[in-house]
Amino acid sequence: MDAHDRRKDRGTEALTCPDCRLELQDYLDGTLEKKRSLAVFLHLRDCEICHREQEALSRVFASLDALPAREAPAGxxxxxxxxxPFAAxxxxxPLRRARVPVYLERSFLPGWLRARVTRVSGTVVAVGAVGAWLAGFGPPWLPGVAAAGAVxxxxxxxxGLGRRLVGAQKVGV
Ligand SMILES: [Zn+2]
Structure with a gap:
């Protein structure tokens, strides 16, 4: 990297050679934002190596543009x-799922607890207990019943949330 790569030029942030190369295609397409385009222009004016790169890329684009248009074959x-390989x-x-920690596997919780009937009736008990408690009815252990029902x-x-978080992390890696 040359010294001129790091200087400021007419108030525009000077580009480094790698940055300039990254922007070259957009620069040639004319899709770069004005200030960025000027920065590339100034870099190309002063940097022989990037200038040569630009010329080579321009030649590639020109020959690509010169190619006759072709339709994709039928089918x-x-x-x-x-x-x-969708089937594979x-x-x-199962292999992908096996990488979830054991405590996040569905089978880690007992079947009766996962059963729909347990979850629904537990929720009904919890909602009922909370409702009665809020309305001022019932004994002081009612919040305990509500908590147990919601478990x-x-x-x-x-x-489920844990599995999704682990899945999101894997996608993010
Ligand atoms: Zn350069």
Whole structure:
């Protein structure tokens, strides 16, 4: 990197050579924002190496533009899609899921707790207890009943949330 790469030029942030190369295609397409385009222009004016790069790229673009337009052959999409190994991808689904921590596996919670009937009736009990408690009815242990009733649904949902978070992390890696 030359010294001139780091200087300021007419108030425009001077580009480094790698930055200039990254912007070259957009610069030639004319899609760069004005200030950025000026920065590339100034860099190209002063940097012999990037200037040569620009000329080479311009030649490539020109020869690409000169190519005759061609239609994709009939059935092109179908051929491409047929080449994608969807079946193999689906077959590996258990392997991908196996990387979730054990406590986030559905089977980590007992079946009776995961059962729809347990979760629904637990939630009904919890909502009823909270409602009665808010209305001023019932004994002082009612909030305890509400909490206990909410546990199955809460655990299942927390587990689901955990799985989604782990999944999101994997996608992000
Ligand atoms: Zn340069």
């Amino acid at each position: 092109f999409d179908a051929v491409v899609l047929a080449a994608v 991808y689906r077959a590996m689904e 199955p649904e809460l655990l299942v949902r927390l587990q």
